[in-house]
Amino acid sequence: MRFRNITPKKASVLENILSKYKMRQLILIGTDIASIILAFMTSNWIIYSQYKLQHIDISAILIYIAISIVTLYLGRCYSSLWRYAGEEELIAIVVACTLSIIITSLIHLLIGIKFSITFYMLNLILTTLLIGGTRLVYRTGRRFLIRSGLKEKSSKVLIVGAGSAGDMVIQELKNNPKLLKKPVGIIDDDINKKGRRIHNIPILGMVKDVDILVDKCDIDEIIIAIANISKKDKKNIIKICKETKCKLRIIPGVYEIIDGKVDIKKIRDFQIEDLLGREAIKVNLNEVSEYLKNNVVLVTGGGGSIGSELCRQIAAFNPKQLIILDNYENNAYSIQQELIRKYGNELNLRTIIASIREEKRMNKIFNKYKPDVVFHAAAHKHVPLMEKNPSEAIKNNIFGTKNIATLADKYKVKRFVLISTDKAVNPTSIMGATKRVAEMIIQALNEKSETEFVAVRFGNVLGSNGSLIPLIKKQIEEGGPVTITHPEIIRYFMTIPEAVQLVIQAGSMAKEGEIFVLDMGDPIKIVDLADNLIRLSGFEPNVDIDIKFTGLRPGEKLYEELLMSEEGLTDTGHKKIFIGKPVDFNIERYKKHLEVLRAIVDKEEVELIDSIMRELVTTYIRPEEANDKANA
Secondary structure, eight states: OOOOSOOHHHHHHHHHHHHHHHHHHHHHHHHHHHHHHHHHHHHHHHHHTTSOOOOOOHHHHHHHHHHHHHHHHHTTTTTSOGGGOOHHHHHHHHHHHHHHHHHHHHHHHHTTOOOOHHHHHHHHHHHHHHHHHHHHHHHHHHHHHHHHTSOOOOEEEEEEOOSHHHHHHHHHHHHOGGGOEEEEEEEOSOGGGTTOEETTEEEEEOGGGHHHHHHHHTOOEEEEOOSSOOHHHHHHHHHHHHTTTOEEEEOOOGGGGTTSOOOGGGOEEOOGGGGSOSOOOOOOHHHHOTTTTTSEEEEETTTSHHHHHHHHHHHTTOOSEEEEEESOHHHHHHHHHHHHHHHGGGSOEEEEEOOTTOHHHHHHHHHHHOOSEEEEOOOOOOHHHHHHOHHHHIIIIIIIHHHHHHHHHHTTOSEEEEEOOGGGSSOOSHHHHHHHHHHHHHHHHHTTOSSEEEEEEOOEETTOTTOHHHHHHHHHHTTOOEEESOTTOEEOEEOHHHHHHHHHHHHHHOOTTEEEEEOOOSOEEHHHHHHHHHHHTTOOBTTTBOEEEOOOOTTOOSOOOSSOTTOOEEEOSSTTEEEEOOOOOOHHHHHHHHHHHHHHHHTTOGGGHHHHHHHHSTTOOOHHHHHHHHHO
16 A cells, blocks of 8 residues: 655654564564474485484575475465464464475475475475464464453554544544553545544545554444444445454444534444445334324334334324333333433323233223224244244234224224234244234134224334344354354344334324335345354354354244245335235135134144144145245
């Protein structure tokens, strides 16, 4: 990389950085030369000491040293950092040592120096072990010292962004030496800034130069300090930076630092939503939320991930009353206290602990509060757990939904919004099948009810309780391994705020039992997601943190769908939201199946559940059928 228009003072700083890098290279080369000589002498002693000690021509060793160092250099064995020595570095060392021993043996033969093939083979093994071993010993020792507290060293930080946000980050790091984070350089894609300084920290290059600068400056951590950046640009920067194996962090958005200060506690670790590769779904909630204002709104499952976010967003639109209903008191209490702190007496809030399964209790609640709008988010959602507890999934997801939807019809609720899932499409699990029945329930009621029923179907929600991302992050924190069920498994993802905005938008459009679907972009391969999270945490996948494949779980398929083949797709006023036309089904047959199913679960005749559910949900297939289709 070339630096233009740099003053002598600036050049001296860069020369100092480069000289430290060259010194580390020289030390490494010296260590390798010692390893080569030791391997050569040891091989000679082992092979020839039993017979006649082979006379060693000094030129034989010098040739071997010269060729070995050249091949190691060409193999980029001196451009990697010792502390990151891993599988790729080991392969490079093996290749370089193998090439050097082949070339050396040929040159020895040409100039009349004779050693046996056994000597060269042993020498190759010893050289590889010694050269690779020195790097491994350094890496292991360094980690031991750091973890044991014997070595407390400041992290060297590279700042991405030479604007006002970068300026604030540098100030914050310099003003807080106890953070043990030392800014050593800045990169920015504005070519006019290259060679300048911010708070005496040099702007060393552009984003494309990050890999070179990380090596040269011995960088431990990269902070992306660009407050106002598009998702696409952020993804491109992350993609380049994550290959450096440094820990990556990011500052808050522009609106979070509008007061002109960056709180270092708010400089967060990267999250997987930073890599979604699309802009967040935007909904003008002021236009679609009229049906919430001055109305009584009930949210079932109001303490859960989706339910609590619904409560947060609904509270902002001045409902006449907001009712949080949940069976789990801790979650309900948490969102209740959050809303009280934020709104105080301005929000008419009621929190109710009750189960949607209890028909009489639900009837009293509907009779007392007369809700105008119901968001039904209460459900059992964990696929493997429900496979082991199918009767619980049915009681909650089917008959709990039936209780709430029937009461919505009875008390003439204006709008009823069911939170559904992509797992209801051609379901392969009891959870997905029960959610498909929940969709059928609101479709059947919509035929005769004054209430506008609607279902909202979307994929996996990032960061929801018990979901994949928190699990992977926890496994990384614990040192691994990160467990993935299958190397080819893919999923759609969205953020919790996106999901809730879609739900509120769908509520405004509700009519005719429709199913709303979000264009969620391209699906993400779970193994790639895990790889990214490991790298963004500053580790090397399958070197520092292993990725382990455990096999598909009961009821799990390789991919999820958002629509059934029978459903049509209709545009809405929002370019990312579509309507799936409800699939017709025999209402009378559906009612009879529900009666049979009720009797089965009441008697806990679990062995009969599978057959009746497959008759009720004709698209319910076994996981292996779906996976065979995916692989076809």
